[in-house]
Amino acid sequence: MKHCEISIVIPVLNEEETLRELYKRLISILEKEMKISYEIIFIDDGGHDTSWNIIESLHTENSRVKGIQFSRRFGHQYALKAGLDYAKGKVLVSMDADLQHPPEVIHDLYKKWKEGYQIVQALRKDTKGESKLKKMTSTCFYHLLNFLSDIQIEPGSSDFRLLDRQVVDELKRLNERQLFYRGLIQWVGFKHYSLLYIADKRFSGSTKYSFSKMMSFALDGIMSFSTKPLRIAIVLGCIVSLFAFFNIIYALFAHFVYQRTVPGWTSILISVLLLGGIQLITIGIIGEYVGKLYIENKKRQNYIIQETIE
Structure with missing residues (x-):
């Protein structure tokens, strides 16, 4: 690919029921609305369903769809790193495959990049159909993280964001094994903007983040950025x-x-x-x-x- 304006990086873990719908909505926004050159990179994080077969099928239909398959499950943050390492676009957007991150928001992120922002963080204002328990645990996660850590992460942050090529290159230079991109994004600096959005309900399946995994994720963030x-x-x-x-x-x-x-x-x-x-x-x-x-x-x-x- 001689020129690629935007790379869409999507970690995948057993999302066979959402991939085709996600692809359909991505193509609609990238080709019909934004009309820019693109690549879509799916990273299969050692799943056990037919997600990889679907990714192969999508590549057959569209050569701008690419795939990376891990030898086993390494984790969401490492899937993101693989996407960063392989992306060729001038700008990169990372998002989840469960369709809670609306693909339609990508155009708004891109507009802010055109205004000169190098990091555009999609900030969840609310989630459709989210239970009170889930909201409470999410709030506790960010309060605990911000209290014990030397960096401050806005509540509602996730790995749904746009990164300029300069930011991507700086992140690729980091050699850390314990990755926590929500903290690293704050640490590297650059011109930053937070864009509010309403998260959709999961299109299918259940969340991969239990309360124990959220706590483990919080501990990784705390210990990576604070004593x-x-x-x-x-x-x-x-x-x-x-x-x-x-x-x-x-x-x-x-x-x-x-x-x-x-x-x-x-x-x-x-x-x-x-x-x-x-x-x-x-x-x-x-x-x-x-x-x-x-x-x-x-x-x-x-x-x-x-x-x-x-």
Whole structure:
């Protein structure tokens, strides 16, 4: 392809029921409305349905549809990285395959890029049919992330965004193994704009992000961009040490002045359990950081490709 204006990067995990509808809506917006040169890159993240066969079929119909198939499941962030590594467009748009990210918003993102913005973040204002529990967990995710991290991510952010080629090239230069693009996008800087949109309901299937996966994702973001958890552990240690110091003074005073031993086993039990709990939490926090350093030090590649369609 001699010239490509826009690359659409779409991680795919068992989305056989949505791919053709997604493709249909993308073609409508890119060819009929925007009328620009494009490529659509689907990254199959080790799924077990017929998604890859559908991607092959779409390529047969349209050579501008490309595909990358991982040898196993490496994760959504690594699928995004593969898309960034292979995209050739002057501008790149990343989005999910479940049609909660409306393809029609791409034109609005592109217009903002034409105005000079190098990063245009699609910011979810609301989601059609979203439960109160889902909204609550999403809100908790961003509050926890922003409280414990040194970067600030706007609530409603996702991996639905437009990136200028200069931004893409800078992201490709990063060699991190623990990827968290929502944080990296904030870290690299550049001229940024947030565009509000209403997210659609899932076209089919169920979400791939359970509450436990969201928490794990939050921890990755926190530990990738902040040492604040370690500082919190230090503060807790100082508070407990201060409490223990005053308790020791009280015990000595009671023994030598009042000539009696501090009575009761309850206070001892509470002190031991409290101190032990804080020690375990602190060791766990340190262990998380050490574990991530261990993984980074191995310098393994972020993903392995089994097959490509170009």
